[in-house]
Amino acid sequence: MGKTPSDLLPGTLELLILRTLESGEAHGYTIMERVWNASGEMFRVEEGALYPALHRLELKGWLKASWGTSEANRRAKFYKLTAAGRKNLEKEKERWRALVAGMGRVLEGV
Amino acid sequence: MRDLLRRWFRIPASSADIAEEFESHLAHKRRALEAEGLPPDEAERRARLALGNRSAWIEETRGAGGFPAIESVFRDLRYAARLLNKERVFSLIVVVSLALGIGANTAIFSLLNALLFRPLPVPAPEQLARLYFTNLPKGTRSWVNGREVQPTEMGHFNYAFYEALRRKPELTAGVFGHAGLGTMAMEHDGVPSQIVANFVTGTYLPVLGAAPLAGRLLNPEDDQPGQAAIVISERLWERVFQRRPGIVGAQVTVERVPFTIAGVMPRSFHGVQPGIGIEAWIPYAAMERMFPDFAWRSNRSIANLRLFVRTRPGAALEAHSRRVLEESVDPASNAEGREGYLAMRLHAQPIPTGLSSVTENYSGALWTLFGAVAAVLLISASNVTSLMAARAMRRARELAVRRALGASGWRIGRQLLLESLLLGAGGGALGFAVAQGIGDGVRAGLFGGERMFALDVSTDWRVALYISTMLVAVVLIAGLAPSWLAARTSIQTRGVTPAGLRLRSALIVGQTAIAFALLGGAALMAASVQALFQEPTGYDSARTLLLTPDLYNAGVERPAHRRAYENILRAVRASGRFESSGLLTTVPLIGALGMSSVEVPGKMDLPPRERMMIRQTVSDGYFSAMGIGLLAGSDFQPLGGPTAVCVISENAARLLFGGVQQAIGQKLRFNGPDWLEVAGVAANTKFQSGRGDPPPAIYLSVWHRPIRPSLTLAVRYTSDQATALREASAIFDAEAGRRVRVEHRTLSGNFLADVRVDRLLAATLSGLGLFALLIVITGIVGIIGYMVEQRRREIGVRLAVGAAPADIRALFTRYGLRLLLLGTAVGGALCFSLHRMIESYLYRVEVGDPRIWAALAACLMVAGFLAALIPAWRASRISPAESLRAD
DSSP, X not given: OOBXXXXXXXXXXXXXXXXXXXXXXXXXXXXXXXXXXXXXXXXXXXXXXXXXXXXXHHHHTSEEEEEEEOTTSSEEEEEEEOHHHHHHHHHHHHHHHHHHHHHHHHHHTO | OHHHHHHHHTOOOOHHXXXXXXXXXXXXXXXXXXXXXXXXXXXXHHHHHHHOOHHHHHHHHHHSSSOHHHHHHHHHHHHHHHHHHHTHHHHHHXXXXXXXXXXXXXXXXXXXXXXXISOOSSSSGGGEEEEEEESOOTTOOEEETTEEEOXXXXXXXXXXXXXXXXXXXXXXXXXXXXXXXEEEEEEETTEEEEEEEEXXXXXXXXXXXXXXSEEOOOOGGGSSTTOOEEEEEHHHHHHHHTTOSOOTTOEEEETTEEEEEEEEEOTTOBTBOTTBOOOEEEXXXXXXXXXXXXXXXXXXXXXXXXXXXXXXXXXXXXXXXXXXXXXXXXXXXXXXXXXXXXHOEEEEEEOTTOOOHXXXXXXXXXXXXXXXXXXXXXXXXXXXXXXXHHHHHHTHHHHHXXXXXXXXXXXXXXXXXXXXXXXXXXXXXXXXXXXXXXXXXXXXXXXXXXXXXXXXXXXXXXXXXXXXXXXXXXXXXXXXXXXXXXXXXXXXXXXXXXXHHHHHHHHHHHHHHHHHHHHHHHHHHHHXXXXXXXXXXXXXXXXXXXXXXXXXXXXXXXXXXXXXXXXXXXXXXXXXXXXXXXXXXXXXXXXXXXXXXXXXXXXXXXXGGGGEEEEEEEOTTHHHHHTOOXXXXXXXXXXXXXXXXXXXXXXXXXXXXXXXXXXXXXXEBOSSSOOEEEEEEEOOOOOSOSSSOOOOEEEEETTTXXXXXXXXXXXXXXXXXXXXXXXXXXXHHHHHTSXXXXXXXXXXXXXXXXXXXXXXXXXXXXXXXXXXXXXXXXXXXXXXXXXXXXXXXXXHHHHHTTOOHHHHHHHXXXXXXXXXXXXXXXXXXXXXXXXXXXXXXXXXXXXXXXXXXXXXXXXXXXXXXXXXXXXXXXXXXOOHHHHHHHO
């Protein structure tokens, strides 16, 4: 069983979503699957956490949502990175790398 | 765009949107599970399980990152609206009382704004100043409302002064002026109409910097003899010419003198005179064509120009005025007059908002009204506060429970503030709606139906600012007071009794004080109006009509007027339709006045001031037509009799000759050469207005001197007014040979117009005072009722152990009376500090008349006692057993 991002550090879920959308727009279910697959079936995003996060990011202006038709030929809401979202993704990535590096140093005890 | 707005206001996606997304996700998940090989119903079950409860999901998603405050504010607002709707009577009282306060304030403020606050719609109005003299020569006299006042300044100039000032551009950036304003007869294509016209100097329009709507302005070249340009207003263009194109260049006659329309001024322009709807501007020089009897421009004894300047920064106009005075002094005046003229000091007073007879005569009354309506708004606001506090007290338990359950003080306060916001918005909207009606009523009351007045009361930013400031203040005060009370609520105290009761009691004291002041003003004004109506004017003229025919504009040349009036008088008498008839020059009680210093042999030691008397010119029959008794001697002889005689009033006879009988046969004269013999003594009458004592008066024969341009015919009729008017008009028409325009008046009508402002003040103050009293009474009923409720148990116990019901009643009525007494005392202090606002309107009533104030205080006490008695009675009827069981 994978971990849900809430077990991880705060802000991780949003970073995962933004990263997932870097390769193109997607609807909620696809995002879930992409995270699952991309993390080597390690992170499982719960629906109950995914959608509030998507809406939060939309209100922040990092994502733009629009209704379209999915690969399953159903109506679905597609989310797309905005310019602001792209910029923040870069910032978040930097932050994450710094965090990982810092954690690494602590754990290695160098 | 919508996205942007949504993001800006952080409004979460709609529930429907989220629900659809939920369904979409569900479908995708089901499809994926089915693809893994699960049967459809199992896939469905697992998918639903993963997503959980749909509505909880929607709520959670919506809550994400949104701005919860707005959401909950809407919820609070809905709650407030529902609550107010539940207590409809309460809401209605509050909204109506607020609407009255706000409507009345908006109306009066709009009038004041139009008259006093709004700068003239011309470029750089702050540079405009009016000129006036101080240090006036001794012996300058002035009358206001029939009372002589000592003048300290004079704002009239001769034309030479204007010209001299114009020749000195280093002193001002422009000088302009206007003279007589009046209703004149205009004719265009044979169609007559009456217009309000103003004579102006050629510099008037250009220096003001107004822009014409069509054509051009009048300029100094038009202000020359022989020129015939006139500029009309957009209002006249519309009223008489129906906005006909090509109006510029059209020919009209004004008072039978031909003019060419040179331009049209836009509606917004009203010259320097706010409140007056001028329809035509005529060059000053044209007065010489229209009224050729006087050399209007060259005769320096004629001072009928009001002058204004555009100030030049750094120019010491006042200091250099002596040169201008020297160039305009009347060469015909004697040494003393010359010295007095040169000694006058010139002043320039900035008037960015203009100046007119309307601002001079009515702004005092408007300020008084403004004070009154502001007081009423204060009462309305305190009433709302009190009612809100009362509700907070009734809801004390609910609020205490909500607090105990964890609602923050802020949350509860916000709830109450929102309720008062809703009430304020309702009151404001309704108030704004009734303001128009109130304003129209006040305007009608102030100005009567006179066409000359035109006030632009349109709402501008000043009015908007005033209204919104009022509303915000009311909402905040009314909302915060109960919030403050609510915040002090706790489960233990179970209520807000002491603080709330103190607040409401204080409000009632304040309301009583205001009601007392308003009713005091109303009582004084009512007594004053009553005194005005009761005091005899000296005329007995219930069946007398005063008819002023415009013979000149009906084609009768001025030299032929004497003959025409003779014929008219003969025809009126020959018709046999009138009991009596006579001619007069100055119509009484309309503010007009003719005065001269009289010479009496052997009385020349009296200073000229004391020999100054009213001069009225009449024909025989005047006294009987006006119902003035003759005390001695006789009336003038009918046409053809001797004219070197006069009739004098009783007080003139006593003043000049020591008695009524002694006056007969004596001689006197005005500044003419002929001595006049006193033929009769008439009873005293008032002249200029219904106020003041009848002044001493001398009546001359209308036939003695060249007659004035227009005379008035007084007829005492036996039929009715309409018939009398028709029959007399027929005689005028026959004499002129065409239709004559007739102005008709009655003395009682003149009198009513004279006391218009007094009656308006008396009526509005009474209305507002009664409204205030009503609020005080309901306030007392409310607060005592609340006290009774609170002490139900205690009263029950007292009654059970033998207290008399009367004692219980006294317990509560005493409290009500104490509040009123305190309020009356505060009101008395208030009146003392405000008495100047009304003093100048009072006639034969002392502002401190103890009878009026004592009666008023007694009335208030009785009203308060009765108000307190209603709940007190209920208290004394409490059944002990029930009250003890109730809790």
